[in-house]
Amino acid sequence: MHREPLDAVRAYRARHAWRVLAQFRDLLALPNVTTDLPALRRNADAVARLLTARGARMEVVEHPGAAPLVTGRLGSGGERTLGVYAHYDGQPVGTDGWRSPPFTPTLWDFAGRVVPFPGAGDAVDDEWRLYARAAADDKAPLIALVTALDGLRESGLAPAVDLVFCVDGEEESGSPHLGGYLDALGDRLRADAWLVFDGPVHHCGAPQVVLGARGYCAFELTVYGPTRELHSGHYGNWVANPALTLARLLATFKDARGDVAVKGFYDDTTPLTDADRAVLSALPPVEDALLERVGVAEAESPGSRLADRLMLPSFNVRGLRAGDVGAAARNVVPATATASVDIRLAAGDRPDRMLARVRDHLAAQGCHVLDRDPTPDERRTHPRPVRLIPTAGYPAVRTPAGTPLVEHLVRAASDAAGTPALTVPTLGGSLPLHALSTLDSPLVILPIANADNNQHAADENLRLANLWYGVDLFTLLLTRRW
Amino acid sequence: MHREPLDAVRAYRARHAWRVLAQFRDLLALPNVTTDLPALRRNADAVARLLTARGARMEVVEHPGAAPLVTGRLGSGGERTLGVYAHYDGQPVGTDGWRSPPFTPTLWDFAGRVVPFPGAGDAVDDEWRLYARAAADDKAPLIALVTALDGLRESGLAPAVDLVFCVDGEEESGSPHLGGYLDALGDRLRADAWLVFDGPVHHCGAPQVVLGARGYCAFELTVYGPTRELHSGHYGNWVANPALTLARLLATFKDARGDVAVKGFYDDTTPLTDADRAVLSALPPVEDALLERVGVAEAESPGSRLADRLMLPSFNVRGLRAGDVGAAARNVVPATATASVDIRLAAGDRPDRMLARVRDHLAAQGCHVLDRDPTPDERRTHPRPVRLIPTAGYPAVRTPAGTPLVEHLVRAASDAAGTPALTVPTLGGSLPLHALSTLDSPLVILPIANADNNQHAADENLRLANLWYGVDLFTLLLTRRW
Numbered sequence: 001m002h003r004e005p006l007d008a009v010r011a012y013r014a015r016h017a018w019r020v021l022a023q024f025r026d027l028l029a030l031p032n033v034t035t036d037l038p039a040l041r042r043n044a045d046a047v048a049r050l051l052t053a054r055g056a057r058m059e060v061v062e063h064p065g066a067a068p069l070v071t072g073r074l075g076s077g078g079e080r081t082l083g084v085y086a087h088y089d090g091q092p093v094g095t096d097g098w099r100s101p102p103f104t105p106t107l108w109d110f111a112g113r114v115v116p117f118p119g120a121g122d123a124v125d126d127e128w129r130l131y132a133r134a135a136a137d138d139k140a141p142l143i144a145l146v147t148a149l150d151g152l153r154e155s156g157l158a159p160a161v162d163l164v165f166c167v168d169g170e171e172e173s174g175s176p177h178l179g180g181y182l183d184a185l186g187d188r189l190r191a192d193a194w195l196v197f198d199g200p201v202h203h204c205g206a207p208q209v210v211l212g213a214r215g216y217c218a219f220e221l222t223v224y225g226p227t228r229e230l231h232s233g234h235y236g237n238w239v240a241n242p243a244l245t246l247a248r249l250l251a252t253f254k255d256a257r258g259d260v261a262v263k264g265f266y267d268d269t270t271p272l273t274d275a276d277r278a279v280l281s282a283l284p285p286v287e288d289a290l291l292e293r294v295g296v297a298e299a300e301s302p303g304s305r306l307a308d309r310l311m312l313p314s315f316n317v318r319g320l321r322a323g324d325v326g327a328a329a330r331n332v333v334p335a336t337a338t339a340s341v342d343i344r345l346a347a348g349d350r351p352d353r354m355l356a357r358v359r360d361h362l363a364a365q366g367c368h369v370l371d372r373d374p375t376p377d378e379r380r381t382h383p384r385p386v387r388l389i390p391t392a393g394y395p396a397v398r399t400p401a402g403t404p405l406v407e408h409l410v411r412a413a414s415d416a417a418g419t420p421a422l423t424v425p426t427l428g429g430s431l432p433l434h435a436l437s438t439l440d441s442p443l444v445i446l447p448i449a450n451a452d453n454n455q456h457a458a459d460e461n462l463r464l465a466n467l468w469y470g471v472d473l474f475t476l477l478l479t480r481r482w
Numbered sequence: 483m484h485r486e487p488l489d490a491v492r493a494y495r496a497r498h499a500w501r502v503l504a505q506f507r508d509l510l511a512l513p514n515v516t517t518d519l520p521a522l523r524r525n526a527d528a529v530a531r532l533l534t535a536r537g538a539r540m541e542v543v544e545h546p547g548a549a550p551l552v553t554g555r556l557g558s559g560g561e562r563t564l565g566v567y568a569h570y571d572g573q574p575v576g577t578d579g580w581r582s583p584p585f586t587p588t589l590w591d592f593a594g595r596v597v598p599f600p601g602a603g604d605a606v607d608d609e610w611r612l613y614a615r616a617a618a619d620d621k622a623p624l625i626a627l628v629t630a631l632d633g634l635r636e637s638g639l640a641p642a643v644d645l646v647f648c649v650d651g652e653e654e655s656g657s658p659h660l661g662g663y664l665d666a667l668g669d670r671l672r673a674d675a676w677l678v679f680d681g682p683v684h685h686c687g688a689p690q691v692v693l694g695a696r697g698y699c700a701f702e703l704t705v706y707g708p709t710r711e712l713h714s715g716h717y718g719n720w721v722a723n724p725a726l727t728l729a730r731l732l733a734t735f736k737d738a739r740g741d742v743a744v745k746g747f748y749d750d751t752t753p754l755t756d757a758d759r760a761v762l763s764a765l766p767p768v769e770d771a772l773l774e775r776v777g778v779a780e781a782e783s784p785g786s787r788l789a790d791r792l793m794l795p796s797f798n799v800r801g802l803r804a805g806d807v808g809a810a811a812r813n814v815v816p817a818t819a820t821a822s823v824d825i826r827l828a829a830g831d832r833p834d835r836m837l838a839r840v841r842d843h844l845a846a847q848g849c850h851v852l853d854r855d856p857t858p859d860e861r862r863t864h865p866r867p868v869r870l871i872p873t874a875g876y877p878a879v880r881t882p883a884g885t886p887l888v889e890h891l892v893r894a895a896s897d898a899a900g901t902p903a904l905t906v907p908t909l910g911g912s913l914p915l916h917a918l919s920t921l922d923s924p925l926v927i928l929p930i931a932n933a934d935n936n937q938h939a940a941d942e943n944l945r946l947a948n949l950w951y952g953v954d955l956f957t958l959l960l961t962r963r964w
Contacts, residue, residue: 227777231911232798241798244732297864319725320802321802456711
């Protein structure tokens with residue numbers, strides 16, 4: 001029997017879509033919030049079992065204080081070895097906004113109706129979406145890979161390329177222990193290239209081959225008012241209000257054009273080359289459709305292109321807390337006000353230097369910046385004591401365009417999708433690729449999720465057509481050489 | 483038997499302090515959050531029972547959609563009738579910061595130790611404090627009154643003054659139905675003066691006779707970002723962040739000196755007269771001690787006097803909400819950001835005009851101000867749609883100084899406390915006195931709670947010495963004519 005692998009696997013997954021979805025559902029039903037170690041262990045074991053069942057030699061490694069890493073190899077005769085990185089942990093799930101519970105995987109059709117999970121022989125619509133935390137970010141690639149392997153085996157086709165696995169359990173926590181795991185595993189992770197399966201395809205729906213990702217750091221800023229909440233009538237207008245002080249501080253962080261006003265914020269960013277600009281220019285415009293999709297009238301910097309903005313570091317207020325709002329609001333001057341901020345780093349930026357600049361900026365606004373609550377004496381002495389708790393994060397990475405590997409991957413993605421793949425210089429999101437990039441192999445990101453997958457938010461979902469794209473992409477990566 | 487009423491009642495309450503505290507504990511153990519109607523009904527009944535047991539003819543009136551009002555009369559032969567206003571409802575209790583649960587009344591000593599409730603014959607320390615929601619605001623005056631009545635009866639002394647009662651169940655909600663209750667009760671609330679027992683004594687510890695209170699209005703402001711939370715890496719730095727937009731808007735509401743920058747904010751405020759200035763000048767300085775007590779280095783407007791600031795309308799951010807902070811923080815651009823703001827009104831200010839100025843201010847910052855969520859079309863059309871939900875509130879009131887009634891009250895307060903009472907032109911807090919002031923009797927506020935009672939906040943408490951002051955004050959008001 002001689003068949004093209006892509007045709008063979010496509011025929012397989014058309015017949016067995018119901019089985020693939022049942023398997024996906026089982027994996028998504030395991031809660032995987034990145035801070036919940038017992039839950040993460042159950043996920044790691046499930047991932048290892050999925051790959052062991054396809055003939056891989058898997059191992060669940062667990063360092064003290066860390067979530068387990070799932071690692072292993074498939075095949076031993078190939079000339080080429082591809083490293084496969086994905087992660088099994090997920091973001092916290094918040095409390096509202098989910099149309100179905102985050103760990104009760106549910107199929108929805110385009111009209112907003114729940115679809116029962118199909119049985120053998122039932123039709124499956126590629127526009128259905130599976131809703132659950134981690135459906136897109138980042139359990140989908142694991143299901144796509146095992147489906148490709150099942151399809152090849154069922155069709156009597158053998159992979160031509162070996163795989164080595166690194167399935168992370170701490171990606172959503174910034175992979176603090178990935179470097180330690182990689183050091184300990186050493187040569188066992190040798191690969192000709194590391195492919196990172198995470199993030200969404202391009203907004204226009206085209207597949208993309210992404211040559212980097214932004215880095216990340218974060219901080220939580222707390223402004224101190226009176227030592228305890230005070231009655232807003234008896235004291236308001238005389239004691240300064242920390243919520244207003246926080247608002248005024250945050251307002252100094254960006255100028256009217258949406259650029260970050262922190263001194264030196266853009267100084268370390270690697271300038272764009274002509275090649276970068278050419279790649280950026282080749283990207284299709286997505287802005288009008290995106291404004292429509294997210295329901296806003298204009299970009300923060302009106303008329304700006306998304307891809308251009310992603311080449312820069314960003315400043316994002318991800319949370320605010322002071323007193324109460326709504327029915328629970330009390331007429332008080334709050335005792336504290338807190339903002340949580342994440343900063344995305346561009347190539348060249350360093351987390352420690354960015355956080356130092358934030359500290360300097362706050363000091364320039366008259367803040368006495370501490371890494372803990374102020375003492376009573378510091379409250380008496382300094383008009384504006386603040387606490388800054390940093391999250392160190394990791395730098396951005398970028399891989400050069402124009403290599404045979406990149407060309408091979410662009411071809412595979414284009415053939416899998418049936419439409420030309422875009423080459424994108426960086427993902428807007430962050431991946432802890434800094435640790436992986438120390439393995440001295442080229443590193444490229446191959447996203448498969450739909451762009452509107454709501455990752456990190458409520459109603460995270462995966463469009464089935466994107467799952468099938470992932471199956472096809474793995475099929476080609478497993479059977480083609482470069 | 484002929485004894486001075488004050489001596490007689492003091493001797494009585496020294497012997498029966500344990501019984502007074504047990505009664506107070508029972509009343510405070512009834513949850514009374516101002517939005518909880520079934521709980522409020524239980525409080526109204528308990529208040530009516532307390533006064534009925536002292537010979538008053540009480541009635542619990544309940545209008546549709548309103549918390550009950552407790553009203554009635556005590557005595558029928560006096561030449562003079564004093565109206566007694568207090569309220570039995572309390573502020574919401576929040577979720578943390580209480581050293582003992584808000585509805586488990588607990589005695590604490592000065593060293594921070596729990597004190598068992600005393601039995602008959604046990605010593606009682608006047609510096610102990612009773613911790614519970616409403617211990618100060620505003621169940622203390624009710625216990626002080628019934629204790630004074632018990633002491634007089636036990637001593638064979640009869641009140642020389644009749645009382646008429648108005649015990650409100652919606653004060654912490656802005657008493658939206660008080661006007662309707664007063665209209666319906668009409669002549670039954672006839673009194674020579676209305677005395678409002680609420681709020682704290684002066685910061686220096688001296689008793690005070692307060693000739694007015696600030697009014698109140700409030701609003702909740704919601705800023706809209708994308709229709710749902712977006713991944714901060716993939717979209718941050720391109721889509722505007724509503725939390726940052728909210729911070730920038732709030733920053734425009736006050737200038738660097740702490741003055742409200744809303745156009746016309748101070749235009750309606752009645753200017754201070756020379757008499758007002760004289761009363762203000764006579765107040766002792768409290769600022770240094772207060773800064774020390776609340777743990778801040780300087781006032782919002784450094785060097786300003788608290789009493790001066792209270793003669794002006796205020797702007798207070800009582801709550802902020804966007805996304806999440808702490809362990810629950812997710813790397814998203816939040817979909818909305820909300821601030822809750824209360825405005826205290828000075829004499830002459832009107833809530834509707836203040837709220838209109840806030841709306842105009844927001845419009846001048848480029849906001850499209852709605853009273854509901856924006857439609858998809860409004861989101862597409864307006865770069866900055868916001869929702870403003872107003873709370874109409876009520877105006878301030880002030881009674882002129884220099885009348886015989888005011889002089890009588892100042893003497894009574896001074897004698898009860900054993901130290902000269904201060905005359906204060908206005909309370910910083912708000913009371914729904916606008917409705918009461920339509921009864922055409924002079925209206926004066928007689929606070930009894932300690933200044934550091936934490937009313938409206940966690941750890942609300944009443945110092946026992948202040949409860950005894952209240953008992954003494956009621957004793958003199960009941961037995962002296964003017």
